[in-house]
Amino acid sequence: MTQAAIELHNVNKWFDTFHVLKDINLSIQPGEKVVICGPSGSGKSTVVRCINRLEEHQKGTIRVDGVELNDDPQSVAAIRSEVGMVFQQFNLFPHLTVLENLTLGPIKARGLSKDEARAKAMHYLERVHIPEQADKRPAQLSGGQQQRVAIARSLCMEPKVLLFDEPTSALDPEMISEVLDVMVELAQEGMTMVVVTHEMGFARKVADQMVFMDAGEIVEQGSPEAFFGAPRSPRCQKFLSQILQH
Amino acid sequence: MKKYLIIFAPLVLLAGCSSSSTWGWYVINPMTPSGWINVKFLISGMWATILISVIAAVISIGLGLIVALPGLAASRGWRVLNRVYVELIRSIPLLPMLFWVFYGLPIIFREMGVNIPIDPFWGAIITLAISDSAFTAEIYRAGIQSIAKGQTEAAQTIGLNYIQTMRYVILPQAIRRILPPLANQFIYIVKMSAFASVIGMQELTRRANELVVTEYRPLEIYSLLILEYLVLVLIISAGVRWLERRMGSDERS
Numbered sequence: 001m002t003q004a005a006i007e008l009h010n011v012n013k014w015f016d017t018f019h020v021l022k023d024i025n026l027s028i029q030p031g032e033k034v035v036i037c038g039p040s041g042s043g044k045s046t047v048v049r050c051i052n053r054l055e056e057h058q059k060g061t062i063r064v065d066g067v068e069l070n071d072d073p074q075s076v077a078a079i080r081s082e083v084g085m086v087f088q089q090f091n092l093f094p095h096l097t098v099l100e101n102l103t104l105g106p107i108k109a110r111g112l113s114k115d116e117a118r119a120k121a122m123h124y125l126e127r128v129h130i131p132e133q134a135d136k137r138p139a140q141l142s143g144g145q146q147q148r149v150a151i152a153r154s155l156c157m158e159p160k161v162l163l164f165d166e167p168t169s170a171l172d173p174e175m176i177s178e179v180l181d182v183m184v185e186l187a188q189e190g191m192t193m194v195v196v197t198h199e200m201g202f203a204r205k206v207a208d209q210m211v212f213m214d215a216g217e218i219v220e221q222g223s224p225e226a227f228f229g230a231p232r233s234p235r236c237q238k239f240l241s242q243i244l245q246h
Numbered sequence: 247m248k249k250y251l252i253i254f255a256p257l258v259l260l261a262g263c264s265s266s267s268t269w270g271w272y273v274i275n276p277m278t279p280s281g282w283i284n285v286k287f288l289i290s291g292m293w294a295t296i297l298i299s300v301i302a303a304v305i306s307i308g309l310g311l312i313v314a315l316p317g318l319a320a321s322r323g324w325r326v327l328n329r330v331y332v333e334l335i336r337s338i339p340l341l342p343m344l345f346w347v348f349y350g351l352p353i354i355f356r357e358m359g360v361n362i363p364i365d366p367f368w369g370a371i372i373t374l375a376i377s378d379s380a381f382t383a384e385i386y387r388a389g390i391q392s393i394a395k396g397q398t399e400a401a402q403t404i405g406l407n408y409i410q411t412m413r414y415v416i417l418p419q420a421i422r423r424i425l426p427p428l429a430n431q432f433i434y435i436v437k438m439s440a441f442a443s444v445i446g447m448q449e450l451t452r453r454a455n456e457l458v459v460t461e462y463r464p465l466e467i468y469s470l471l472i473l474e475y476l477v478l479v480l481i482i483s484a485g486v487r488w489l490e491r492r493m494g495s496d497e498r499s
């Protein structure tokens with residue numbers, strides 16, 4: 001077996017006294033796509049945010065590409081350089097153009113020249129199908145376009161892993177598919193992905209591993225066939241029946 | 247324009263009293279040779295007032311940012327440091343602080359074996375800058391806090407470090423919330439710079455005081471002094487309003 005891309009071992013986290021993550025164990029192989037779902041407040045975002053240290057875990061270990069995440073700023077920097085993240089609210093930089101949004105990281109954090117960064121940015125804008133928007137401000141784009149820019153911005157850092165926290169939840173229904181299409185393409189190209197989403201069609205199509213969380217615990221975990229075909233826990237059954245009704 | 251007329255009306259009225267024998271506007275009447283010398287003497291303090299205020303403001307703008315950043319840190323220790331500085335500096339009246347810097351600080355320097363003389367010019371600037379920095383620090387803090395947390399997180403996930411995040415992502419967005427109140431704060435510095443007169447700085451107020459001693463015409467001379475500050479502050483206010491309009495129109499684009 002090759003080295004896992006991401007390895008969570010007995011991860012626990014508290015917000016003050018609130019035990020938000022309880023003994024989370026998760027192993028993700030390179031190229032694998034993991035979809036995390038579960039009711040609101042179950043800790044999905046927190047798991048994903050712990051992987052790139054936007055939140056700190058208090059117990060257990062998290063390894064990304066073999067590097068353990070701890071208080072050492074170098075380990076945090078090393079892991080962040082391998083892990084990209086796409087947020088529910090896009091979090092594009094509103095004062096910069098689309099192109100500047102994409103080149104900022106490569107120029108400042110990676111030390112690329114302006115021309116190299118520009119070429120890279122245009123390459124990834126083409127991959128998300130909006131090269132013609134390069135000189136606009138984020139506010140001039142539709143939600144779906146903004147999220148695709150955010151995906152391109154992450155790709156410009158050439159991460160080994162991409163984290164998505166409900167990337168389509170803030171979008172109008174007619175724009176969801178343009179973002180999901182890009183994500184499916186990425187998945188087919190072999191990107192390692194951890195996706196928090198309730199888009200079960202997407203999950204069926206790309207997931208190698210399904211994770212269901214409730215109240216800070218992983219309640220059910222397995223292949224999509226087993227997960228959708230015969231969920232074992234009642235909580236997961238109830239969740240799936242609710243979500244698949246829509 | 248009407249507003250300005252209303253402001254200046256009382257002064258015009260005062261000048262109208264010049265016919266009465268108890269008034270002595272002649273001391274600052276620029277039409278007479280001696281009056282013109284006095285007026286020139288008073289107005290020549292303007293440069294010192296402006297210079298002190300501008301240098302103090304520049305220092306305060308830098309110092310305020312340095313003070314504000316620990317106030318935004320995640321760790322409690324840094325935040326306490328920020329609070330102690332801001333609360334302490336905010337509660338010291340300007341005049342005692344000026345005396346402490348001008349008369350006290352040189353003694354500390356001497357004890358430390360360094361010879362840094364503090365003249366009225368730098369004594370006034372240091373005091374004004376430190377006193378003002380508590381306020382500019384709070385302006386920065388509020389401005390930076392108004393930028394959503396998601397911006398910092400996005401910057402972190404594309405590998406920017408703390409300074410790069412501030413420099414390229416947070417401050418350029420916060421600046422439109424920060425600049426107008428900072429410019430307003432400059433008015434405070436200009437007004438407070440009058441205190442520099444008590445340590446012998448030859449600025450507007452000091453000049454007026456000295457002329458009052460020789461001419462003994464306090465009402466007329468101090469009226470002109472107030473007019474001088476009024477003109478200065480009105481010019482700065484106009485600048486602030488221009489800045490606010492510009493920043494506001496940026497936001498809409």
Ligand SMILES: Nc1ncnc2c1ncn2[C@@H]1O[C@H](COP(=O)(O)OP(=O)(O)OP(=O)(O)O)[C@@H](O)[C@H]1O
Binds near residue numbers: 018041047
């Ligand atoms: N910074 C914080 N401080 C305190 N509690 C928090 C914080 N962030 C999240 N929580 C709490 O932790 C729990 C898990 O939050 P999390 O955002 O991980 O849930 P989620 O599964 O992503 O939910 P949603 O579907 O609503 O996004 C929630 O009860 C939330 O209120």
Ligand SMILES: [Mg+2]
Binds near residue numbers: 165
């Ligand atoms: Mg969430």
